[in-house]
Amino acid sequence: MRFTSRAIVFGLSVTANAENLDTSLAALSCLGCHADIEQPATGRLAEPASLRGLDVNAMVSVLRDYREGKRSGTVMNRIAAGLKDADIEGIARFLGKRQ
Template sequence: MLGPKTLLATVPAICLLAAASAEESGFSVMPEMCAGCHGQGGLSPGPIPSLAHLDAEAVLSLLESFREGEIEATVMNRIARGLTDAEIASLATYFGSLEE
């Protein structure tokens, strides 16, 4: 059961999605898949947390925690379970590189 305290802890939640198959394509991940919720360039205009201010290590740690269920979020536990280690690392690097 999720309590309010756990939920508050997830407010700086992040949502990410990656694509695979770097060998076959020019793009290994599609960080724009996250923009539908978290805003273009990681800047969210509404109540969903922005990502642009996060550094790469924080993104990596949050995504891994969501995937392993160590932090209870809303949709991010479900979505992070679809990501591989390499994708999480790639997305962390990408979002870490954004300017605030």
């Protein structure tokens, strides 16, 4: 197991390129709740919404809204409360690369 964990961390650091490894890991943890699936064509976001294809600027805006209490959520307000602007922007850039 030890080798596998190191290989994963090394792989993430290589694919992240200029991204901070902590930011990359934080961004990947988002996928634990936000499944990596296509959005249904209903015009409404599924809960929790998939992040695939979400515009980087929209992701930044949504995370800031959660942090500032402009959006309500089950846990997103608490998660976003601990994020600085640089964290939010890094997470959005990392996840936006997957479009």
